[in-house]
Amino acid sequence: MSSQCTVLHVDDDPAVLDLSRDWADVRDEINWLTASDPGTGLEALSTHDVDCLVSDTFRATDGDPFVTHAKTTFPDLPVVLFTSMDRDALDPTVRDSGAEYVKKASDDAFDSLFEHVLAVTDGTGPSPSTTDPSPRAATRAAGDGSGSTEQWVPIGRYRPAEGDNLATTIVSAIEAYTGRDADEFPPLYDAVDAEALAALLHRENGKRRDHVQVRFVYVDQELAVTGDGLVLVRSE
Structure with a gap:
């Protein structure tokens, strides 16, 4: 992987996108892109060399969860699900998509999100799905x-x-x-x-x-x- 990975965050809440963008600004190792709707998100995936997708659980225009739609279109793309939903409440197709999971409401939500992103893009750390990552502080x-x-x-x-x-x-x-x-x-x-x-x-x-x-x-x-x-x- 290059010294900087490109991440696309797709969420229909502009405030969440603003905060994630601000949080990423202190991290030289990440090029952070955002999109506020499924159509723009898919277009960004098609036109940029994206190393990881971060997304909420909203649905695409065809009614399917955007995450599974993106995984179908880009099967090799690592995905981190960043949502306020409990894992057990997720759509079964989302749970089975292989996407990593970070809950928005946790105290260290953004720290955990970036640990997951870095783990799935550089392949050197422990799998976030099986190990609790130590928080990486944005400073x-x-x-x-x-x-x-x-x-x-x-x-x-x-x-x-x-x-x-x-x-x-x-x-x-x-x-x-x-x-x-x-x-x-x-x-x-x-x-x-x-x-x-x-x-x-x-x-x-x-x-x-x-x-x-x-x-x-x-x-x-x-x-x-x-x-x-x-x-x-x-x-x-």
Whole structure:
């Protein structure tokens, strides 16, 4: 296998695709492509040299699960199923397709996903279907000048050009990550001045300050917001 493998992630949830793309950005060994519908996914498989397919359990236009449709068309293509469904609830044709399985709702879902992808594409690691992979942490610089790294999970994206409000983005990301009702949260301004933070992230000419990373604690979570718009939570 070449030093960089090409992976196609097909999912009908744009938020999941955004997070997987952000997560893959810190991994030099993976070229990450995305598609949001079966037709675009099959076209990408036909026009790119894809080493691995990552997909949810949705169905193609012919009514068959997209995963089995892709395996029929590209029988030698490794597939990692990335879904919120329990394994026992999967369509029998999906279970029998030989696809690897990673559950979205697990605490280390993206770590596990990338371990599976790397295992099925380079063939050097233990089979994820028979062995629990040790989590591979996606990392970002700690920003303290020590050169150390820590494990940070992307949970949201702030896009001011699309009219996003930073405070709303942060609160919504934490609500989704913790599964708690945002009405129970304390005021965000007790933890960070979101308006001042939004001004810090971008220069007066509108260009991003990509080197900026601001950390704070909110709802018992250690968070970071970066100049490129990522909302991260520090994983335990």
